[in-house]
Amino acid sequence: MIDIFKGYKGKALSVLKQFNIRVWCDAHIKTTRGDFSGIILPRAENDDKNHIVLKLKTGYNVGINVKNITEIKELGYKEAHYKIPEKEFPFTEGKANIKLFGTGGTIASRLDYRTGAVIPAFSPGELYGAVPELADICNLETEKLFAVFSENMGPEQYKKLAIAIGNEIKKGVDGIVIGHGTDTLHHTAAAISYMVQNSPVPIVLVGSQRSSDRPSSDAALNLIHAATTAAESDIAEVVVCMFGPTSDEYGLLHQGTRVRKMHSSYRSTFRTIGDVPIARVTRDKITPIKEDYNRRRKDNKVDILPYFEEKVGMIYYYPNMQPDMIYSMIDNGYKGIVIAGTGLGHVNKPLYPAIRKCKEKGIPVYMTVQTLWGYVHMFVYDTGRDLMSYGVIPAGNMLPEVAYVKLGWALGQTSDIDKVKEIMMTPISNDITKREPYNGYLVYQGGIPEVEEFIRKVHK
Template sequence: EVGHKEAVEKMPEKEFPRRPDLPSVTLLGTGGTIASRLDYRTGAVIPAFTPGELYGAVPELADICNLTTKKLFGVFSENMAKEQYVALAKAIGDEIADGADGIVIGHGTDTMGHTAAILSFMVQDSPVPIVLVGSQRSSDRPSSDAALNLIHSVRSAAYGDIAEVQICMFGPTSDRYGLLHRGTRCSKMHSSYRSTFRTVGDIPLAMVSRDKFTYLHRDYRRRDKGRQVKIDPVYDDRTTILYYYPGMSPDLVDALVEKRYRGIVIAGTGLGHVNKPLYPALERAVQAGVHVVMTVQTLWGYAQMYVYDTGRDLLELGIVPLDNMLPETALMKLSWVLAHTDDHAEVMRMMRTSISHEITGREPHNGYLIMQGGLPEIEEFILSHWK
């Protein structure tokens, strides 16, 4: 006779010890399985979320803080949208009002950059760190980044000096340190690498390890429990990104106008360009009251539409460049701005006024470094530094 045992879909739980001398951190759950394991018999992912479950999975947390967990909702990150953004911003405000010394948000990695960006506008002047964290590989895998990401993010929320919305994930592919990325300047750059997140158009805010912080950026908002947070949880989802490609048809723009979209972010080529056949459709969109802005597909660099005739023509049509704002960040900000006003001049003033470094005056000379494998100097560097 062959028997079987029912799987118990629950992580081992131990009582989370609390100490009066440690800071208080709240972990808000959105559905990402930052600490989980796979039941190979059933195929089910068993999440750890309560303080006791997390303590059972990552006991080091008890030496860092007094941890409180609250599950707001359970969605895959691709299903994050207006409802979740608004609820998350309000929950952050509630935790700050209740005296939390820092906040960690467990989140799926696929759209973590979008959530970090919108929270940077919905939650302003935070007195404490707000740290989004996820994992590329589940906790049952030997190469998992889940536990260390959680340790780094909780340390950053509890003791870090950066009171902004930030993303905490692996720095290199090894586990030497994590990086803290500003919420408006970060993008997921690889589908599976643990070091998938990269700061774009700037350098990371800081390095974090188990025992220290190394601050890389001087310009950040510092922790100050006396500062009053501003929670502004509004969002208009009648916006979209139009990723330009050669031969794009004007009827795509016309369809957006017909469907009553209020804002279009163009990810243009080069310095911010699209083809001439789109001009009449874009002009019709602007005349219909649609707010159209320009970003660049290159991610690095600025929309400089005054350089070539193409760009100047678009400026005359009413297309407004957003300098080096990332396309995804521009989408999030435009959705937030349009929930405040539909006045075109005010929309464009707000879009071009930097709130959380979404636009920077210059990009650092040592920021744009793309290592191309196979080049002799790169191979030499890797052999000498990448232990």
């Protein structure tokens, strides 16, 4: 007998029973926040008792809090086959042993892209059922560390993740894959680049922009690329592995400190900024683009530095910004501030007194550029030199969000601001580079037929 309330618990289950609604039915839900129509999906998350998940006609899934539901009507019903064929993940002597950590986010919780169902495929057996190619690549072990939305990841999770990675490396794992929601994947990649240093093996962060119940999902292929990188590549760096072009031709490996989410919905959302990606990856091979990366080693040595001072903040300059923003950070006990300034690293004059006060209070202030590409250069104009005399430190070509993560990490190790400066200004994993290559910048290519054709192709 089919369980028509597959996976639902608590209040959500009660509401479904109250309106006599089955999973997989086509339903119209009235709520205090508006109406929704779509297919009632089985539940993915483990502990949630408050939401009914609906697949909208747009292909997106929404979770509706049952407390807002005033009525559900069943419009039709079509039974679906949604079970992932769970098989034991085969162990093959000689294949690399890979550890997959789950942190929450799409890739860890939804992997059945064949049936239209949302399934928490995460155990090795489930992953094997959903993406059987994984068994050709590696021996897989999985561990769910957290189940939080990407935007709720923070220092606590960074530290736990770094320690868990360290333990696996010391046990002799051949590579690490971390499943992560995409919103703040690049912040976590930066944090792990600082907290896990001199790794002998690849550490690959991976996510997906489209959940695996959508036909265009990138979840399975990203996971295959990530597992291939972790198992087979000699790139012993913290990297982000996601689609290169919007089409599924290849993935790119981006250095953890030089990557940023640049599109809210494209699958090719992650871009290396101010550099070229480390490598291109397909199902069959990994093709390095750069040569200067740390090579895989045979030892189990790694430095785990799980520190973070939470009282750091970032200010993003805009015209007419007033100093109250900075004064309130001083009053609220912030211990470090990163500014994303304009141009070569400027802010307006009304902020100067507040910045001087930071210096008086011993609060280090680092300057980055909101252009994302290029360097802070504060010697060009007198205004920049004024800011430096007030203690503002130019942070080279560090990305603003990377400088924020690094400052939290540095202040977590010491409150001596000279030592903090030494840590900040010592390049780690190319967070500061001597130059940015010409082909690391973006050029509008319209009108060059080969380029137009290439762009059209990769956007198919």
